[in-house]
Amino acid sequence: MSPDAVFRHPLAYARRMVLDSSQEELAALIRRAGQQRRVNIATTKKTVSEWERGREPDDTAQELIAVVFKVPDDQRVGIPWPLWLPAPDLPELYEPWTAAGTVAVLDTVLRSGRMDRRQFVILSGVTLTKVLHDWLTTQPDMAHAATGEGRRIPASMVNRITGRITDLQRDDDTHGGGDLIFEVEALLSLVHHYLSKNSPDETQRARLWAQAADLGRMAGWMRFDNGQHAAAQRHFTGALRAAHTSGDVLLGANVLAFAAVQHYSVGNPADADNMVRTAQTAVRGRSTPVVDAMLAARQARALAKAGDARSCFHALNRAHDLLDQGSHDADPPWAYWVQRPEVDMLTGSCMLDLGRPADAQRHFSRADAAYGPEYVRTHVLYLSRMATAQLQQRQVDAACASTSQALTLAADVHSGRSSDHVRDAVKQLLPYRRERAVRDLLDRAKAATT
Incomplete structure (x- = not known):
């Protein structure tokens, strides 16, 4: 799911959860409130969209928004936009x-x-x-x-x-x-x-x-x-x-590491970085190299999403160095998946985010060769990303083959995120539909979804 499809602004939350309305419907309610108070306001769907993307409404618009959401004036006094909206x-x-x-x-x-x-x-x-x-x-x-x-x-x-x-x-x-x-x-x-x-x-x-x-x-x-x-x-x-x-502070750090994935996946890399840094602070002096490597790799993904290449590379190097130290008797059981292939997969994703498709493909290939067949969902995700890296290098046949593999494996996986990745990999091949291999894949993908 793309970041734009996930609602993070309080106005978007209030609109959907309180009014169950679209942006266009909210704009109409604001215009109607203005008419009732003899206030001329030309709020449109575009206006609401801009508010939900961070632009602050003027005082008149805020007064009418408060009317629509039935927020009394005394509840807005001294509270900045958008904190007074229903939460x-x-x-x-x-x-x-x-x-x-x-x-x-x-x-x-x-x-x-x-x-x-x-x-x-x-x-x-x-x-x-x-x-x-x-x-x-x-x-x-x-x-x-x-x-x-x-x-x-x-x-x-x-x-x-x-x-x-x-x-x-x-x-x-x-x-x-x-x-x-x-x-x-x-x-x-x-x-x-x-x-x-x-x-x-x-x-x-x-x-x-x-x-x-x-x-x-x-x-x-x-x-x-x-x-x-x-x-x-x-x-x-x-x-x-x-x-x-x-x-168990290490267990809490693991929770934060997984929650951070959600945040950087929906466009909140700063929050994801904050979560990982908090976990790193908490476990300092009580952790193991494997756990520290996991946190460093998660942090690298957040930094790559934020476009901070230098800090991302530093975190990735640290993750690889920590893995070189090997396992430890104190490694928690849940850390079984923190292995070299996983960090290679995450490194490839970072390279893709940072506009380095050749490096991404190299890491994806190395990880794909090392990962066991039981990690089916992981293979689906990274084969889809491999296809993106290949297509960015004009390797259409290779991208088609990677997408085909992902499509085959996805049939045995019940994961919305994996399905989204495969759909995105298929869509990016549409401009090349004149090629026979691509046409065949597109037909196969269409049949798989009907």
Whole structure:
């Protein structure tokens, strides 16, 4: 999904979530409000679009926008545009960073996740900074949060959940999370139930909080992978709180690393960089080379999206140097995927963003040769990007072959993001439709979507 398709401005959120209206419909409502007050205003769809892209409305327009959204004047006094607009109700911003607060947030996230409207990023800028600051500065509290005495939880059940989390992580690598999300959220609901209604001992509590963080991170990633950005962010926030309550700072850093991917993917590279830097600060002196390499590679992607080539190269070099140090006994289990091919894939993506298609192709080819066949979704994503790098070098036949491979693999993956990548790879071949190989591929792609 392109960045322009994701709504980040508060006006866009209010327009869609409060009024359920298009830009053109909002413009009409503002003109009507002006007519009722004998104010001549010529707001159009283009005007609203410019506001949502950052231009500030004049005072008259703001007064009429307030009328449309039923915001009283006394609620706007002293509050700058656009902060007075109706905003999402986010209890995860205000619940205390305690075990009870985390249970409450997980409950809200689980109840609201499936009602998410697509295409919204609800945490950015100031609100995101608050979450990061609270995570970084609040002392963990693992106190029992159950509402009653409840019953003890068999250790075998906790072990079973751990095993299923491992299986789900591998299944997501292969098939994508389009169907798995329902099982992940059901398992997260079970863990939430144990934490809120039962009486686990101290060791079990720590494991359950960590499981909630793992599952919340997976749920956030799967929702993001299928374009449900608000639900993804809410899961990521709940996961960050659960990791904090478990006392596992590396687990929290992993949550932020995945959440950062969402941010730089939808056009917020500065927020993504902020998230990774916060994670790096938190884990300093407590991390392993593998975890540090993962964070450096994620930071490089954000910096590439921002066009900061020098800092991006520095972060990539650091990631490669850290991987050279090898594995460590203290490496967390979730870091199994942080390998040389992954960093090569991310390096290729950075090179593509920075306008260096030949370098991108070199890294994609090296990674593709080293990655195991079980990482089906990863191959789909990077074969699609490989096709872009090849086409930018006028290698039409090679781009066609890469896109064909991606199209074949995508049939076994349920991932909106992967499907978007393949569609984009197919579309970029349209100008070359006179060539036989391209025509055949276009026909095949059309048949696959009908």
